[in-house]
Amino acid sequence: xxxxxxxxxxxxxxxxxxxxxxxxxxxxxxxxxxxxxxxxxxxxxxxxxxxxxxxxxxxxxxxxxxxxxxxxxxxxxxxxxxxxxxxxxxxxxxxxxxxxxxxxxxxxxxxxxxxxxxxxxxxxxxxxxxxxxxxxxxxxxxxxxxxxxxxxxxxxxxxxxxxxxxxxxxxxxxxxxxxxxxxxxxxxxx
Numbered sequence: 001x002x003x004x005x006x007x008x009x010x011x012x013x014x015x016x017x018x019x020x021x022x023x024x025x026x027x028x029x030x031x032x033x034x035x036x037x038x039x040x041x042x043x044x045x046x047x048x049x050x051x052x053x054x055x056x057x058x059x060x061x062x063x064x065x066x067x068x069x070x071x072x073x074x075x076x077x078x079x080x081x082x083x084x085x086x087x088x089x090x091x092x093x094x095x096x097x098x099x100x101x102x103x104x105x106x107x108x109x110x111x112x113x114x115x116x117x118x119x120x121x122x123x124x125x126x127x128x129x130x131x132x133x134x135x136x137x138x139x140x141x142x143x144x145x146x147x148x149x150x151x152x153x154x155x156x157x158x159x160x161x162x163x164x165x166x167x168x169x170x171x172x173x174x175x176x177x178x179x180x181x182x183x184x185x186x187x188x189x190x
Contacts, residue, residue: 022172028160031152034170040146042163045136050100051078053131057113057120058104059091061128070120076101091120100132107131 005013023037052058059070063086073090076082078097085103086092094100094107105128112124139145145163146156152170160168 018174021174023169024172025167025169028157028166028168031157031160031168031170032154034152034168034173036146036148036150036152036156037169037171039144039148040160040165040168042139042141042143042145044163045141046138046162047133047135050132050134052076052094052096052098052100052107053133054107054109055095056093056107056109056111056131057091057122058094058100058107059086060103061106063088064106064122064125066125067121067123070122072115072118072120093120105129105132 026034057070057072058076068089070089070091071087072093073084073086074082075093075095076098077095080098082092082099082101084101086101092101092104100107106125107130108122108125109131112122114121114123145159150156152168
């Protein structure tokens with residue numbers, strides 16, 4: 001009988017004796033600490049539409065003029081679908097997360113504007129596309145998000161939840177028994 005097996009050797013013995021691990025489908029709410037048994041591809045674009053990254057105003061970049069008085073056409077909130085056409089001297093007030101109208105291509109933060117009586121003067125603005133989270137900017141439909149074999153943590157589970165995944169295939173957790181034996185084991189009084 002062999003004595004004093006090093007930990008590395010014990011791991012090798014363990015790995016060489018593992019049988020195929022079964023796969024089970026579980027709720028993502030129970031997935032913490034499991035190992036993913038399938039690749040996960042995104043079924044959607046994220047964000048699913050171009051949206052404002054902050055509160056401010058939006059308009060078409062070609063109509064921008066510094067210190068010009070624009071009329072506020074209306075306010076777009078998150079969840080609104082705005083499809084009105086703006087005149088060259090009009091802007092929309094827009095809130096964080098709101099969908100960017102098709103004909104608009106810049107968001108100017110409200111801190112860079114002076115608002116009064118349904119009008120706005122732009123003090124400072126950036127480049128075309130500024131302050132917009134574009135369609136599919138985070139990830140696109142069909143993109144590989146998580147690989148088979150990844151250990152599921154809170155971040156991975158939140159990602160799965162954000163794309164509408166409710167069930168996942170994982171490897172069943174294995175059961176391990178540890179038996180300590182040897183002449184180092186003795187009664188407390190010895």
